[in-house]
Amino acid sequence: MNPMSNYEPFVAEKTSETVAVYPGTFDPITNGHLDIIHRGLTLFDRVIVAVAENSSKKPLFDLEERTSMIRACFPADETRIEVDVVSGLLVDYAYRRGAKAIIRGLRAVSDFDYEFQLALMNRRIEREVETVFLMTGFRWIYISSSIIKDAARYGGDLSGLVPDHVCERLRRRFLQAQE
Numbered sequence: 001m002n003p004m005s006n007y008e009p010f011v012a013e014k015t016s017e018t019v020a021v022y023p024g025t026f027d028p029i030t031n032g033h034l035d036i037i038h039r040g041l042t043l044f045d046r047v048i049v050a051v052a053e054n055s056s057k058k059p060l061f062d063l064e065e066r067t068s069m070i071r072a073c074f075p076a077d078e079t080r081i082e083v084d085v086v087s088g089l090l091v092d093y094a095y096r097r098g099a100k101a102i103i104r105g106l107r108a109v110s111d112f113d114y115e116f117q118l119a120l121m122n123r124r125i126e127r128e129v130e131t132v133f134l135m136t137g138f139r140w141i142y143i144s145s146s147i148i149k150d151a152a153r154y155g156g157d158l159s160g161l162v163p164d165h166v167c168e169r170l171r172r173r174f175l176q177a178q179e
């Protein structure tokens, strides 16, 4: 502390690690999602990537494929990121896992209405879990898993938008579909 000053900053004692849940369908994971995960790690000690079954979306990849593609994005010894499957109410899952927050990425104003509704409903169910919004990186503002799948279906160049192994899986999946 500066001896000329009597100002002593208050530093809250860190009692336990902070955990956040980053949910989604991840069909498949994109670089936009990865950007949110990495930025989430600057705010929380650990991030649990929670893969939702989401039958309403009829995913192209099954749960096992989606989770394995996410795991393959990180080194095996990365202890700050966990990939798990979530079924049932997301906020209940987050609470059970001791998460302080649910992270959501916002891409454009069009995301806001749905996100606002979801956050308020989750808060009504469980007040101890906050929703934290991160602006999606500018480079990925226009991508979604659907648009990636659409481009892949017609052989579009996905470099820089998804990890290489995801690109390869998409390519193989659409090749199989043509056979």
Ligand code: COA
Pocket: 023, 024, 025, 026, 027, 030, 031, 032, 033, 036, 052, 054, 088, 089, 090, 091, 105, 106, 107, 118, 121, 122, 136, 137, 140, 143, 144, 145, 146, 147
């Ligand atoms: N970069 C790239 N794409 C992004 C993105 C980013 N940073 N953030 C979102 N997206 C895309 C996703 O790829 C997805 O694309 P798609 O619609 O083409 O598949 C789209 O934006 C929406 O994704 P996301 O916001 O993650 O929603 P989701 O539909 O994948 O997942 C759940 C929604 C699973 C989080 C939500 O349905 C849920 O919480 N379900 C559990 C049940 C529950 O608790 N319901 C709420 C009751 S109150």
